[in-house]
Amino acid sequence: MEKKAIIAIPMGDPAGIGPEITVKALAQKEVFEAGKPIVIGQADILEKAIEVTNVDVVLNRISNIQEASFEFGTIDILDLDNVDTKSWTYGEVQKQCGQAAYEYIQKAVEFAMDGSADVIATTPINKESLRAADVPHIGHTEMLASMTGTKDPLTMFEVRNLRIFFLTRHVSVKEAIDQMTKERVRDYLMRCDKALKRLGIENRSIAVAGLNPHSGENGLFGMEEVDEIRPGIEQAKAEGIEAAGPVPADSVFHQALHGKYDAVLSLYHDQGHIAAKMTDFERTISVTNDLPFLRTSVDHGTAFDIAGQGIASSVSMEECIKLAAKYAPHFTADNS
Incomplete structure (x- = not known):
């Protein structure tokens, strides 16, 4: 027992x-x-x-x-x-x-x-x-x-089948964007993978949410995905992390909720909070890793x-x- x-x-x-x-x-x-x-x-x-x-x-x-x-x-x-x-x-x-x-x-x-x-x-x-x-x-x-x-410490939300990590937390949106460097994206994907492993999750897959509409459409709606976010994801993948994205934020949380990904890396506070709490406000639980x-x-x-x-x-x-x-x-x- x-x-x-x-x-x-x-x-x-x-x-x-x-x-x-x-x-x-x-x-x-x-x-x-x-x-x-x-x-x-x-x-x-x-x-x-x-x-x-x-x-x-x-x-x-x-x-x-x-x-x-x-x-x-x-x-x-x-x-x-x-x-x-x-x-x-x-x-x-x-x-x-x-x-x-x-x-x-x-x-x-x-x-x-x-x-x-x-x-x-x-x-x-x-x-x-x-x-x-x-x-x-x-x-x-x-x-x-x-x-x-x-x-x-690394914050993760869990609600139903959805897990969300946060690249940035209690900072302004402007400052959060400044923190979205390729180095930080890579580092957090490595940490998220380690946290999921520590929680007993095997064969882990992590999606990174996009920042701009349609994840920027290759620079049409912003260069953050092109210059920082995607290169950070590629660096993490080169080190063995199963990472995807940036996936447009209007679909990635739904996809993860239904099992396509084990977790989503949200780029800023409200992006992930809204997704979790709209899924089920009362059952959204915060898990502190590291x-x-x-x-x-x-x-x-x-x-x-x-x-x-x-x-x-x-x-x-x-x-x-x-x-x-x-x-x-x-x-x-x-x-x-």
Whole structure:
């Protein structure tokens, strides 16, 4: 029988929907049975989440992972007790919540780095709360990079049968185009192929999305494909990567969804985000590669406007945990 992965789940910003979607997800038997979850957060806030969502679970407060029961109907929680609940409130930017969310992630990383946990599945954090707490990172990816000494983590989205990597992330479109050099395209195709291999995918094929309409029509609508993108693809192919493109962006994601390619390399943030979220918004899951461990994440925010009402959907969190469990057996050092 295959060993189940231990999944560390930092509960996110205490003022947001993270605690609610966590308890809702772990109240689903198929989700709980996918792996062995442990939540890192604050017990009384998680108790409040259980109350507002009306789910049938109880908490098991633990001081280390060895004390976890991993029994359905029970949520094992490592209580950091780092929020003053007398001054805490739902749906607002709060310094203490930004600091607490950061500390939950730190503890999850500690567990992953020392082997106590196999993977991390993260819930939403709030950039303004982090800033209020003087946390020197804008989001999860930057935190994880700093905490693990990773230079440039590689982001992948997965939704249904579609996997999307990103050549550029949080930069303007103009700056993204400046970064679309043949060297970067080649480097990222090599990294994407390595990431897919590490996730257990054999005979990998990767398509590169085009930038301009019809991928530029050989220079009629722009020279980026001719000067940089296609030469980068050819360099990667010369080194044994099965790469295709540039394939027009209005068709490549559809083709990959239906099995023509194992993944698509999106050239900029919104190009890939739109394709994934139009396929299935709630089931789009972010996977962070090139870390010493696997990390999956929901791809939505803290939803302060509905926090504390018990109405937040847990579908994305459920998929996040299941995807972590799915890839965990493949994500080993000897497969890197």
